[in-house]
Amino acid sequence: MTTLAAKRRRILVTGGTSGIGLELVRRWxxxxxxxxxxxxxxxxxxxLAAQNPGLTHSRTDQAKPRDAAGRIAAAITARGWEMLDHAVLNAGTGFVCDPADEDIARILETLTTNLTASMVLAHHLFPLLEKGGGTLTLIGSTAHRGAPAFASYAASKxxxxxxxxxxxxEWxxxxxxxxxHPGPTRTTMHQKAGLDTGRAGAFFTPPAAMAAMIDHAIARRVAVRRLSFLRYWSGEGLLARGL
Structure with a gap:
């Protein structure tokens, strides 16, 4: 399978202010x-925005899906975009907790941010993606198979x-x-979630390398891919070619 021909693309990245999302923005x-x-x-x-006029920011909170969809639609309209080449739905959240003790508000925030918002945005972005012959990329997690102390997060993924x-x-x-599905990545998400990664954190994939592998997978148009530290240590993060 060949990579996509190089051209200047119109790309939406949710959760583009930190971690993997920010590294994707840096790459593109x-x-x-x-x-x-x-x-x-x-x-x-x-x-980055000050140095690159092709980059703009929309302040959105995916815990409020309807509001987020409206703000994103306004940002797209403000740019004069009538189509999208790529929408990368990367924003997410999670909390460390024994499921028996998890606060209901946090369960709802996790499911809303990680799942409901992505469903709502997919619905709203479909016409623009269809017009552009575009790609919708959902950022899951290897935790979707189950993860200790991350039951709600795993369920959402x-x-x-x-x-x-x-x-x-359907499409x-x-x-x-x-x-x-990225594996453990060296971002602030674990700290925000309340997880002490300890020495294991040193073996997590750097976010720039994970972004490189995601970029490569998007360019290769793969349907599903697990992005683990094994791919990183094999050199894919360095050798990957993207959009």
Missing amino acids: VKRHEIIATGRSFPEELSD AGLNGFARSLRE RGRVRVQIL
């Missing part, structure tokens, strides 16, 4: 037009995996749909 910002979304507008992204499989059949020939 010189070659493509990007809208990055997130709850905040950190200095790193602000600096398992649901996202099922949603991607269904969409791929076949109209919009490409793929789901990519």
